Amino acid sequence: MTSARQVRPYRPGDEAAILRAQSRVFSHVDPHWKGRTPESWRWRFLEVPAGSRIALEVLGDGEVRAQYAGLRQSMAGVAGPAHFTQSVDSFDTGRVDGGLSRKSGFVRAGEWFAREYGGSGESRDQVVFGLAIPAAWRIGSACLGYEHVRSVCSLAARLGELDARRPSGLTLEETPRAPADSAELFQRVAAERGILAVRDARILDWRFARHPEQRYVFGALREGSLLRGLGVFRRGSFAGEEGGLLCDWLAPGEDRDAQAGLLAWFAERTRAAGASQLVALFPDTSPEWLELQGRGFRVLPTPYVLAARSFSAPFDRDFLFWRWYYTLGDTDLV
DSSP, rough: OOOOOEEOOOOOOHHHHHHHHHHHHHHHTTTTTOOHHHHHHHHHHTOOOTEEEEEEEETTTTEEEEEEEEEEEEETTTTTOOEEEEEEEEEEGGGTTEEEEEEEESHHHHHHHHHHBBBSSTTTTTTTEEEEHHHHHHHHHEEEEEEEEEEEEEEEGGGGOOOOOOTTTTTEEEEEEEOTTHHHHHHHHTTTTEEEEEEEEEEEIIITTOOOSSSOOEEOOOOEEEEEEEEEEEEEETTTTTEEEEEEEEOOTTTTHHHHHHHHHHHHHHHHHTEEEEEEEOOOTTTHHHHHHHHHOOEEEEEEEEEEEEEEETHHHHHHHHOOOOOOSSOOOO
């Protein structure tokens, strides 16, 4: 019977039904929705370095009723290695208006996802998180164990108000791919952070250089041959703010010269792109949050709640609030 349904993981060949169902729901909610191309879908879910995470509710005829999916990230820091997964592209065709209920396919798929993927150990996800809009936050907190980590604010600066002077002794090289020594800089940063997504050349190239729809540029800040800082830029928008996007930022928290050098490059790139402001995302507990405000950034609200479900110590809500470092590039929003 076509009405029979089951919740199961993705199987090769499901992508056509996933894209049909997703377009039906998302185009109803957002009239500007352009849909995912097969290439974009494969990049996002099959080529992600840490592995695929997709739970589907499927009808007897093979059509997809609901999806709960995520982008898995390898994590490192003083808390040790872990895996986090960002919940993205989830939907329920039974409610094309975007409304969700406790009995929805979205919840059934989310419960299966938590049972199969959540937990401790290399093969499991210690944290599942998302930048949730209000409707997703309400049903997730009621039925899927979401906890409120923080109300998300962005940082934005008008170029004319930025203190963005590059220190002497540092050079900046622009490249279309991640520097080969990105992992060495990452290890220095990870040693002072609680937890953050791994940034080596392979992961950075997947996330930015191989993106099927957007074009990014890397800025490598060096002192001689030593990589002191790394940034990723593109023009776009986040939470309604148009401008240059500070997509990624990697520098030791106490290296003020590296931070100043990266900021000068982002300002130069934003100006060259014809934009008048620079937009960023950092946790408000990170060193960058206050440092950038001191250099001319202002705090702006966004519609997002950073919601997370932890499946393993020490990643409780308090740890995630105080010790988790992330940027725009750690999300699927840029």
